[in-house]
Amino acid sequence: MATHASNVPSDATDLVSRALDDFRIELPSWAFADTGTRFGKFLQPAAKTIEEKFSDAGQVNLFTGACPTIALHVLWDVPEGTKAADIEKLAGRYGVRPGSISPNVFQDQVYKHGSLCNEQESIRKQALDHILYSVRIAQELGSRDVTPWFADGSNYPGTANIRARKRWMGEGLKRTHDALGENQRLLVEYKPFEPAFYHTDIADWGMAFILARYAGPKARVLVDTGHHYQAQNIEQIVAWLLDEDMLGGFHFNDRRYADDDLTLGSIDPYQVFRIFAEIRCYEWETGRRTDIAYMVDQSHNLKGKIEEMIQTVMAAQELYAKAVLIDFPALAKARQEQKLIDAENIYKDAFSTDVRPVLREWRRSKGLAEDPLAAFRSSGYWERITRERAGRVAAASSYA
Numbered sequence: 001m002a003t004h005a006s007n008v009p010s011d012a013t014d015l016v017s018r019a020l021d022d023f024r025i026e027l028p029s030w031a032f033a034d035t036g037t038r039f040g041k042f043l044q045p046a047a048k049t050i051e052e053k054f055s056d057a058g059q060v061n062l063f064t065g066a067c068p069t070i071a072l073h074v075l076w077d078v079p080e081g082t083k084a085a086d087i088e089k090l091a092g093r094y095g096v097r098p099g100s101i102s103p104n105v106f107q108d109q110v111y112k113h114g115s116l117c118n119e120q121e122s123i124r125k126q127a128l129d130h131i132l133y134s135v136r137i138a139q140e141l142g143s144r145d146v147t148p149w150f151a152d153g154s155n156y157p158g159t160a161n162i163r164a165r166k167r168w169m170g171e172g173l174k175r176t177h178d179a180l181g182e183n184q185r186l187l188v189e190y191k192p193f194e195p196a197f198y199h200t201d202i203a204d205w206g207m208a209f210i211l212a213r214y215a216g217p218k219a220r221v222l223v224d225t226g227h228h229y230q231a232q233n234i235e236q237i238v239a240w241l242l243d244e245d246m247l248g249g250f251h252f253n254d255r256r257y258a259d260d261d262l263t264l265g266s267i268d269p270y271q272v273f274r275i276f277a278e279i280r281c282y283e284w285e286t287g288r289r290t291d292i293a294y295m296v297d298q299s300h301n302l303k304g305k306i307e308e309m310i311q312t313v314m315a316a317q318e319l320y321a322k323a324v325l326i327d328f329p330a331l332a333k334a335r336q337e338q339k340l341i342d343a344e345n346i347y348k349d350a351f352s353t354d355v356r357p358v359l360r361e362w363r364r365s366k367g368l369a370e371d372p373l374a375a376f377r378s379s380g381y382w383e384r385i386t387r388e389r390a391g392r393v394a395a396a397s398s399y400a
C-alpha cells in the first residue's frame with residue numbers, strides 16, 4: 001500500500017469524494033427483523049421493537065456514515081396511536097431519522113382480494129383510509145416520501161375486471177396525492193407478479209408511470225430492482241424515467257430468479273453500475289442534480305442482518321464511485337463517432353477500476369473506520385444484542 005494504492009486518477013479522487021458526500025442510502029426497518037421464506041424462518045438476535053430497529057440501523061449509519069434515515073412500515077413500526085414525539089426520541093438516541101413511510105394494505109384478512117382495487121367499495125375505502133393515515137404520520141415525522149406497495153392482482157383469468165381495477169387504483173392514488181404536504185412525494189412501485197400470479201394491478205414501470213402522472217405532480221415512479229422479469233433492461237427504464245422527470249427512487253436488492261431480495265450487487269454488480277451510469281450521464285448532460293431516494297429493500301434469512309446491511313451500503317458506494325469515474329466527454333465523442341468498442345471500453349474501464357482505496361480515504365476523511373464491517377465486528381454490539389435478545393430467540397425456537 002505505497003503511493004499508488006489506487007488506480008483512480010488523482011484528479012478523479014476529489015470528484016468521487018464529493019459524489020460520495022451526497023450519496024445517501026436509506027435502510028429498511030424490516031431488514032432488521034426476523035423474516036423468512038414461506039418454508040421457514042431461521043432466527044437471529046434480530047430487532048423486534050421499533051427501538052431495536054432504530055438501534056440496529058443506527059449501527060449501520062455509525063460505521064458507514066451514509067445511512068441517516070430508516071424506512072418505516074406503518075403497521076409494523078408505527079401502529080395507530082404511536083406518538084411522533086416517541087419516534088423523535090429514538091431518532092435522537094440512535095442517530096437515524098425516520099425516512100420513507102410505507103402503508104400496509106396487503107396483510108390484513110380484508111385484503112384477501114385486494115386493497116385499492118378490491119371489488120368491494122368498503123374495502124377500497126378502508127385501504128384508502130389507512131394510506132391517508134400513513135400520509136399524516138409521514139407529515140408528523142417530517143418524512144418526505146410515502147411509498148405504498150400493492151399486492152393487488154388476481155390468480156385466475158376472468159376473475160378480475162382489469163380496467164375497473166385500474167381506475168380504482170388511479171382514484172386511490174390521486175386521493176393520496178392530494179393529501180400530501182407541500183414537500184412530500186408519492187412514489188408508485190410496480191412488480192410483475194407475486195403474490196398474484198395471473199395479473200398484478202401495477203405490473204410494470206409503464207403502469208406505474210401512468211398512475212403517477214394521473215395522481216399528480218408530486219408523484220414519481222419507484223424502481224425496485226428485484227421487480228422485473230429476467231433479462232429486463234432496468235437501466236433503460238431508469239433512462240426513460242429520468243428523461244421524463246419521473247424517477248422518484250429505488251428499492252435496491254439483487255436477484256437471480258425473481259424478487260429474491262438478495263444483497264445488492266451480489267449477483268450482477270455490472271447492472272447496478274449501469275443504472276448509476278445512466279444517472280451520472282443524465283446529470284453530466286443536463287447539468288442538473290437528480291433528486292432520487294436510494295433505498296434498500298432486502299431481507300435476510302441467512303446472513304447477519306446488520307453485517308449484511310453494511311455490506312450492501314459498501315457495495316452501493318463502490319458501484320456508485322465506479323460510475324462517477326466514467327469519462328463522459330470521451331463517451332459522448334465515441335458515441336458520436338460511432339466507435340462502439342471505444343464507447344463500451346469506457347464503461348468497462350470505469351467498472352474495472354479498484355475504487356476501494358478512494359473509499360477508504362473518504363471514510364478516513366469523515367472520521368470513520370476504513371473498513372466498516374471489521375469495525376462493526378470488533379465493536380461488541382452483536383455480542384451484546386445476542387446476549388440481550390438470547391432468551392427470546394431460544395423461546396421462539398422451542399415452538400418453531
Ligand SMILES: [Mn+2]
Pocket residue numbers: 149189224251297
Ligand atoms: Mn420494494
